[in-house]
Amino acid sequence: MEETEQFIMGDTACAEGAIACGCKFFAGYPITPATEVAERMAKRLPQVGGTYIQMEDEMASMAAILGASWGGLKSMTSTSGPGFSLMMENIGLGIIMEVPCVVVNVQRAGPSTGLPTLCAQGDMMQARWGSHGHYEIIALSASSPQELFDITIKAFNLSEKYRLPVLVLTDEVVGHMTEKVVIPPYDKIDVYPRRISTLPPEEYLPYVSDEDMVAPMVGVGEGYRIHSTGLTHDKRGYPVITAPVQKEMMDRLIYKIRNNVDDIVKYEEIEMADAEIVVIAYGISARPALKALEMARDRGIKCGMMKLITIWPFPEKRIKELAPQVRGFVVPEINYGQICLEVERCSAGKTEIVLVGHAGGAIFHPNEILEVISRL
Amino acid sequence: MKKQGIKELNGMPGKHPLSDLLRDDRMPHIWCPGCDIGTIFASCLTAIHESNIDYNDFAVISGIGCSGRAAGYVKLDSFHTTHGRAIPFATGLKIAKPKMKIIVFSGDGDLFTIGGNHFIHAARRNMDLTIICVNNFTYGMTGGQVASSTPFKARTSTTPNGNFERPFNLAYMAAAAGAAYVARWTTLHVRRLTNSILEAFNKKGFSFVEVISSCPTSFGRKNKLGPPLHIIQHFHKISVIKNSIHPKDANLDIEKEIVVGKFVDIERPTFFDLWEEIYPPIREKRGE
Known part of the structure; x- marks a missing residue:
């Protein structure tokens, strides 16, 4: 297969990214503005030997x-706000059972039905706190169809590497925007394979982790006869309802992410060498922000930009460095x-911070951001 | 793999006859003295044992509640999921592992109240799953609250004056939604129940076995049903076997009459049959 250039919608690019890195299962429910992800998956999965199922x-x-991922398939779903709220329940199950999978949220304005x-x-x-209990999550953000393609692949890789649901956060404008997307040959795409234990069934315990605190998995139906539960569990996967076991399990769920933030966190820096004012932007807002930066530079303002790719865990190390x-x-x-x-929080009072907020329903005009940059 | 015969093990001290299917390192279980879940669980394990299917080809999925704990006691690939979501989890696993026998073992509140929508849709799809429902008419684990299966006028902790809602007829609902196999037994119909579970495993498509069960601790006490044995003897005494009747006529009145039997056993194309029917032309068109 050759590298191809396609002129496709963000939602479609997201689905193509999933297909490109070997996603074989998609379960979803129609919702504006994420429906096109499901539609593309419904068309593409049967062509690659996968299954699309529209759930209730x-x-x-x-x-x-989660079930399909335990069964060994790279699995994904996509939704928008109202559906994301409903998914919170089993995102929590994915966190505690440690199930690799990808959840795409093409954001629309809320609360409730809001602006579909x-x-x-x-x-x-x-995305950070929506499911109950304390946990760490990985969430990535995209501001163009190309980034959605790339980040969906990255999300699958991180989900397999760290054994958890990884969230892809984009928004209606990126999801519905049509742009050029370069799709590399599939064999040139780095795919992080499932971490499979080589231990025999009599020695294997489902939640004994490697050095990076992530436990290798085994296949269902292969004689390991594993048990996994949404209850607090020990290394065997057995429920144990005590404070010490809760601590042991939680420490691992939290620190498998916290100890690996340098590997997980990605961002881009633009014109930062001499920057005095830094725009921190992500998703669709990074695009008018980039234009505002150019306009500010034209006016002689030393402006730079930090574009967030990883939203969670938050790139706090870099922001702590920059703040003073x-x-x-x-x-x-x-x-x-x-x-x-x-x-x-990360700046801890060491510099001035100005929010350029928006109620939703439209994107920023670069002038709105430029005006704030100019005032600082 | 070699399976241990039940008879061989019977004489062995300290070992449960089904111990090769039990996580005995998890005993004692949480079920109350007099609870019927153990009987249903044992019927399920006996059916697995007698099925001549490799144990590694089974997976058990549960939701939340007393019955939901079954997945944690069975020494098979097993998953204890969220409240009501055992069936969609099982659906994903079944699609990933179509050759495996996937059993969903859960309670009435889990499968039909919080999870009712998933139940009817899996039945409509004729998803190849076996659903074993412990129907004890109440939420046992939380202390006996009203469920969508609680009989009219029955007392629960949240219907102190008696239930003023009408319950679902689970067997009728399963059949109406498209289940290929529907049976109902009480926990004293042990052999019939075990045979039904075996038939359900071998049934292509969505199979459903409802088991009328006592919850002496919660439902039994609140409704003054007497000691555990008395309750199940009463259920057995008033039960009438009516195989093959239309499940809408499968009356379930725990005071007067419990209709039990195998109500539905039909051939219907499964989710996988229809998938294969629809998708090969696409593959052929693309020259694959």
């Missing part, structure tokens, strides 16, 4: 991808301040 709701979709056909970035904190060195951070996002709170 998003709780079932999420449960089905118009964009927002209001689910950033829900810059005059201010400008955070444009289509909500009333979510990632901005994280930037404030």
Whole structure:
């Protein structure tokens, strides 16, 4: 297969990314503006020997991808705000059972039904904390169809490497935007394979981890006769309802991510060498922010940009480094301040932080961001 | 793999006859004295034992509740999932592992109240799963609250004056939604129940076995049904076997009459049959 260039929608690019890295199962439920991901998967999966199933709701979709992933298939679902809320239940199950899978949220404006056909970035904190209990999650963000293609592959790889559901956060504008997407030959794509234990069944325990705190898996139906539960469990996978076992399990769920943030966290820096004012942006808002940066540079303002690719875990190390060195951070996002709170936390009062907020339903005009940059 | 025969093991001290299917390192179990889940669980394990299917080809999925704990006690690939979601989890696993026998073992509240929508859709798809439902008419684990299976006027902790809602007829609902196999027994119909579970394993498509069960601790006490043995003897006494009747006529009145039997045993194309029917032309068109 040759490298191809396709002129496709963001949602379609997301589905193509999944197919390109070997996704073989998709369970979903129609929802604007994520429906096109499901539609593409319904068409493409049978062509590559995979299965698309439309479930009765998003709780079932999420449960089905966990089951299929245990069965050995790379699995994905996609949704938007209302469906994302319903998926929270089994995202938690995926976290505690440690099941690799990918959940795409093409964000629309909420709360509730909100603006089904118009964009927002209001689910950033829900992605972080939406399921009950304390946990670590990985969430990636995309601001173009090409990035959606690339990041979907990256999400699958991280989910296999760290054994957890990985979230892909984009928004209605990126999802429905049509642009050129370069699709490399599939054999040139780096695919992180499932971590499979080589131990025989009598020695294998499902939650004994490797050095990086991630436990290798085994196949279902291969004689290992594993048990996995949503209850707090020990190394055998057996429920143990005590505080010490809760701590042992939680430490691993938390630190398998926290100890590996340098491997997980990715961002791009633009014009940062002499930057005094740094725009921290992600998703669709990174695009008008980039234009605002160019306009600010034209006016002689020393402006740079940090474009977030990994949202969770938050790239706090870099922001802590930058805070004492810059005059201010400008955070444009289509909500009333979510990632901005994280930037404030990491800056710890060492620089000025200005939120450029938006209620949703439209994207920023570069002038709105430029105006704030100019005032700082 | 070599299976141990039940008879061979019977004489051995300290070992359960089905111990090769039990995680005996997890005993004692959480079920109350007098609870019927153990009987149903044992019937299920006996059916697995007698099926002549390799144990490694089975997986057991449960939801939440007393019955949901079954997955944790069976020494097979087993998953204890979220409340009501055992069936969609099993659906995903079955699609990934179509040759495996996937058993969903759970309770009435889990499968039909919080999980009712998943149940009817899996039946509609004729997804190749075996569903074993412990119907004890209540939420046992949380102390006996009203469920969609609680009989009219029955007392529960959340219907202190008696249940003012009408319950589902689970067998009728399964049949109406498209199940290929539907049976109902009480926990004293042990041999018939075990045979039904065996038939359900061998049935292509969605098979459903409802087991009328006592919950002496919660439902029994609140409704003054007497000691555990008395309750199941009563259920057995008032039960009438009516095989092959239309499940809408399968009356379930725990005071007067419990209709039991095998109500549905039909051939219907499964999810996988229809998938194969629809998709080969696409593959052929593309020259694969």
